[in-house]
Amino acid sequence: MHSLWDCCLRRLAQELPAQQFTTWIRPLAPEVHASEPGALVLVAPNRFVLELVRERFASLIKRIATEARGQEIELRLVLARAPQAPARPPAPVSTGSGAGPAPNLERARLNPAFTFDSFVTGKANQLARAAAVQVAENPGISYNPLFIYGGVGLGKTHLVQAIGNALAAQRPQARIRYSHAEQYVTDVVRAYQQKSFDEFKRYYHSLDLLLIDDIQFFSNKDRTQEEFFYAFNALVEAHKQIVITCDTYPKEIAGMQERLISRFGWGLTVAIEAPELEMRVAIVLKKAEAEGVALHEDIAFFVAKHVRSNVRELEGALKKVFAFARFTGRELSLDLAREALRDILNVANRQITVEGIQKTVADYFKIKPADMHSKRRTRNIARPRQVAMALAKDLTQMSLPEIGEAFGNRDHTTVLHACRTVATLRKKDLTLNRDYHVLEQTLKG
């Protein structure tokens, strides 16, 4: 089989541009243990390469291998077992052998990807992380409850689930439950409808670790708050751990009973802040690593610098870059990242209106915005006006009569004339062409 792949490599090197060959084909390795004669099994180093090769090169490789062997070859692409990936939590053991950890994790509704190892730490969250680790190591003893608050998408869910996963790994028999507050509310409503409060109570009061995410959703839900109050008391009395997340400081939660708010303060209250640039870069690099991609720091820096708000949006931006690279078959680069993120970044001026165009053009040529509507025809005013009209045609979906109207009730033929004049001038007049280009880029953001 080995020689078949060598053979294919030589042909592929001839057929593909050198850059594509080194980026996508070189990293593939033939599976040495494959013994079927009619199959070529290739191992890709990561999912990114795997998907791209499958999409763009699979049929080519199959054809070349078939020709080389003189018989139909079945091509299979598989993912390398990842030794370079960060330590993963124990994968749920297959079910069947009694009360193993698997059904426990299932019950707990924990996402095994959320671990302390995959959580990027920085100034913004180191306190919260330290407290979470403590709680996972000594549940029910150190801080009860642990109350973590912060804005959306900063990793609160990741952190509380990491507590759950760490405890599940240490003590497979521990009874753990992660519940988003909305889910808890739904459970209370169902228990109410089915008159099964006894069962509900028995379940929640018997837990070793209860993780409630986004508790602000209990706001003004009196029955839910009452049930949670009982559960809280029962668990704390039995030295069972409770961890709560919220989008705000306990005293600030609207519509929450006073007795609950005061209990939230019994343990430790820690904040997660928005990540600073350095940490955002680390997050991007870590996410890329989890995907099996070695990302250049330039690109991580670019993404982190432009997406400031929260971790979730950083992840989305990174996915966009990978998807674009996969679609175009280009190597990851700064330019590629910039292009890929156009749909998300600099979006403040994306909604282009004719008023916006008029103002930007007037500012650019240092004339009054009112001159866009005026009847004056001196060159230093008429030309910018024509440029603005041409931009309105190129950048909006307005009809030409509508554009004319927006420029002091002019006829659509005036707009048409302006568009033609600008198009002709741009070919001859380099300065005007540059002006137009700059304005276009400014407006597009």
Place this chain on the structure above:
Amino acid sequence: MRQLALGISPPPDPSFDNFVPGANGELLARLRELVDGRLAENIFYLWGEPGSGRSHLLAAAARAATRALVAADDVEALDDAQQRVLFNCINEARESGSAVLAAGSAPPAQLPLREDLRSRLAWGLVYQVKPLSDAERALYLRAEAARRGMRLADEVVWYLLTHVRRDLPSLGAILDELDRLSLERQRHITLPLVREALKAFAP
């Protein structure tokens, strides 16, 4: 006597095949992967100006889906209760691996929605549905006219592109009116007929 036209040519169901891709090739390829489960990502948000084809793509995706898919259009207009539903759908999709496809008028950062929902929409893949160029709009006009059994001269296409709003629903609406008028008058599509049809759209 006036011949009345019978409205008997229903528009075809929106599909990926009858969407004019223009600069949206990547978006379209990803969307096809999403609906039959070949995409690793399962949260998908697309945004664009009114008339850019968002709803067409959503309807096409819902029709083509071979997996569990929740589609939500015009998310900027969701009220509190609807936002809660979409929020739960996204959380649910994260857990169970089903898919959520949402569309709106603006990129996630500018949506007037709950912060936790807004950031969840930005979490998945985000694409802008980019408007067509005038050349692509001309292609669209010819194809849509052909579907209605009409042929448009170059001057008619040009006239429409310089006199009508150039988003696709507007162009489709004027073609419908032309179709009706040409059947009713038993006349070919000429500039005078076009001008008359446009009167129906005059403000």
